[in-house]
Amino acid sequence: MKTLFKFAFFSLVLLMLVTVAGSVLLWHGIHTGFGPEWHVHINGDDWDHAGDLGDWIGGAIGLAIAGVVCLFVVPFVLLVGVALPVLIVGGVFAALLTGAIAAVVGVGALLTSPFVILGLILFLALRNRNRKVQA
Numbered sequence: 001m002k003t004l005f006k007f008a009f010f011s012l013v014l015l016m017l018v019t020v021a022g023s024v025l026l027w028h029g030i031h032t033g034f035g036p037e038w039h040v041h042i043n044g045d046d047w048d049h050a051g052d053l054g055d056w057i058g059g060a061i062g063l064a065i066a067g068v069v070c071l072f073v074v075p076f077v078l079l080v081g082v083a084l085p086v087l088i089v090g091g092v093f094a095a096l097l098t099g100a101i102a103a104v105v106g107v108g109a110l111l112t113s114p115f116v117i118l119g120l121i122l123f124l125a126l127r128n129r130n131r132k133v134q135a
Contacts, residue, residue: 005124075114083111 090107109116 078114079111083108086111
Protein backbone atom coordinates (compact mmCIF):
# COMPACT_ATOMS: atom_id res chain seq x y z
CA MET A 1 0.00 0.00 0.00
CA LYS A 2 2.81 2.38 0.78
CA THR A 3 4.39 1.86 -2.64
CA LEU A 4 1.08 2.44 -4.44
CA PHE A 5 0.38 5.58 -2.43
CA LYS A 6 3.89 6.93 -3.11
CA PHE A 7 3.54 6.16 -6.83
CA ALA A 8 0.18 7.93 -7.00
CA PHE A 9 1.51 10.91 -5.04
CA PHE A 10 4.62 11.35 -7.17
CA SER A 11 2.59 10.89 -10.37
CA LEU A 12 0.26 13.65 -9.21
CA VAL A 13 3.20 15.94 -8.40
CA LEU A 14 4.75 15.25 -11.82
CA LEU A 15 1.44 15.98 -13.53
CA MET A 16 1.13 19.24 -11.61
CA LEU A 17 4.67 20.28 -12.63
CA VAL A 18 3.96 19.52 -16.28
CA THR A 19 0.73 21.53 -16.05
CA VAL A 20 2.52 24.49 -14.47
CA ALA A 21 5.27 24.36 -17.10
CA GLY A 22 2.73 24.27 -19.92
CA SER A 23 0.79 27.15 -18.38
CA VAL A 24 3.94 29.25 -18.05
CA LEU A 25 4.89 28.56 -21.66
CA LEU A 26 1.38 29.45 -22.83
CA TRP A 27 1.37 32.62 -20.72
CA HIS A 28 4.78 33.60 -22.11
CA GLY A 29 3.60 32.94 -25.64
CA ILE A 30 0.48 35.05 -25.17
CA HIS A 31 2.38 38.10 -23.92
CA THR A 32 5.39 37.92 -26.21
CA GLY A 33 3.54 36.61 -29.23
CA PHE A 34 3.66 33.11 -30.62
CA GLY A 35 5.19 34.34 -33.83
CA PRO A 36 3.85 35.60 -37.13
CA GLU A 37 2.13 32.32 -37.98
CA TRP A 38 0.36 31.89 -34.60
CA HIS A 39 -2.92 33.55 -33.71
CA VAL A 40 -5.36 32.73 -30.94
CA HIS A 41 -8.94 33.18 -32.18
CA ILE A 42 -12.01 32.86 -29.97
CA ASN A 43 -15.37 33.27 -31.74
CA GLY A 44 -13.68 35.09 -34.60
CA ASP A 45 -11.88 37.63 -32.40
CA ASP A 46 -8.15 37.76 -31.73
CA TRP A 47 -7.19 37.07 -28.12
CA ASP A 48 -4.45 39.51 -27.18
CA HIS A 49 -4.39 39.50 -23.38
CA ALA A 50 -5.56 37.19 -20.63
CA GLY A 51 -7.78 39.77 -18.92
CA ASP A 52 -7.82 42.00 -15.88
CA LEU A 53 -7.45 41.10 -12.21
CA GLY A 54 -11.23 40.96 -11.88
CA ASP A 55 -11.36 38.23 -14.50
CA TRP A 56 -8.81 36.20 -12.54
CA ILE A 57 -10.72 36.69 -9.28
CA GLY A 58 -13.96 35.64 -10.94
CA GLY A 59 -12.28 32.62 -12.47
CA ALA A 60 -10.77 31.62 -9.12
CA ILE A 61 -14.15 31.93 -7.40
CA GLY A 62 -15.74 29.84 -10.14
CA LEU A 63 -13.08 27.15 -9.81
CA ALA A 64 -13.49 27.11 -6.02
CA ILE A 65 -17.25 26.67 -6.34
CA ALA A 66 -16.77 23.90 -8.91
CA GLY A 67 -14.30 22.16 -6.59
CA VAL A 68 -16.72 22.29 -3.65
CA VAL A 69 -19.49 20.93 -5.85
CA CYS A 70 -17.31 18.08 -7.10
CA LEU A 71 -16.02 17.16 -3.64
CA PHE A 72 -19.16 17.48 -1.54
CA VAL A 73 -22.36 18.07 -3.48
CA VAL A 74 -22.01 15.29 -6.07
CA PRO A 75 -21.34 12.52 -3.49
CA PHE A 76 -24.27 13.72 -1.35
CA VAL A 77 -26.58 13.77 -4.37
CA LEU A 78 -25.45 10.27 -5.30
CA LEU A 79 -25.99 9.12 -1.73
CA VAL A 80 -29.50 10.55 -1.48
CA GLY A 81 -30.64 9.93 -5.05
CA VAL A 82 -29.15 6.51 -5.68
CA ALA A 83 -27.89 5.02 -2.45
CA LEU A 84 -30.93 5.70 -0.29
CA PRO A 85 -33.40 3.86 -2.54
CA VAL A 86 -30.97 0.96 -2.96
CA LEU A 87 -30.44 0.87 0.79
CA ILE A 88 -34.21 0.85 1.35
CA VAL A 89 -34.60 -2.03 -1.12
CA GLY A 90 -31.74 -3.81 0.63
CA GLY A 91 -33.51 -3.25 3.96
CA VAL A 92 -36.71 -4.76 2.58
CA PHE A 93 -34.77 -7.78 1.33
CA ALA A 94 -33.06 -8.05 4.70
CA ALA A 95 -36.43 -7.99 6.44
CA LEU A 96 -37.71 -10.70 4.11
CA LEU A 97 -34.60 -12.80 4.32
CA THR A 98 -33.43 -13.15 7.90
CA GLY A 99 -29.69 -13.06 8.26
CA ALA A 100 -29.23 -10.70 5.31
CA ILE A 101 -28.16 -7.74 7.46
CA ALA A 102 -24.65 -8.13 6.08
CA ALA A 103 -26.05 -7.38 2.61
CA VAL A 104 -27.48 -4.06 3.83
CA VAL A 105 -24.18 -3.15 5.48
CA GLY A 106 -22.30 -4.14 2.32
CA VAL A 107 -24.58 -2.06 0.11
CA GLY A 108 -24.19 0.91 2.48
CA ALA A 109 -20.41 0.57 2.46
CA LEU A 110 -20.32 0.28 -1.32
CA LEU A 111 -22.50 3.33 -1.83
CA THR A 112 -20.57 5.52 0.62
CA SER A 113 -17.25 4.55 -0.96
CA PRO A 114 -16.47 8.07 -2.30
CA PHE A 115 -16.35 9.31 1.29
CA VAL A 116 -14.40 6.23 2.41
CA ILE A 117 -11.75 6.86 -0.26
CA LEU A 118 -11.59 10.56 0.63
CA GLY A 119 -11.26 9.66 4.33
CA LEU A 120 -8.57 7.07 3.56
CA ILE A 121 -6.52 9.60 1.61
CA LEU A 122 -6.84 12.13 4.44
CA PHE A 123 -5.92 9.48 7.02
CA LEU A 124 -2.83 8.40 5.08
CA ALA A 125 -1.73 12.00 4.56
CA LEU A 126 -2.33 13.25 8.11
CA ARG A 127 -1.50 10.29 10.34
CA ASN A 128 1.26 10.49 12.93
CA ARG A 129 4.08 8.20 11.78
CA ASN A 130 6.37 8.91 14.74
CA ARG A 131 4.24 7.12 17.30
CA LYS A 132 6.38 4.97 19.62
CA VAL A 133 5.18 1.69 21.02
CA GLN A 134 5.16 1.71 24.82
CA ALA A 135 5.82 -1.55 26.57
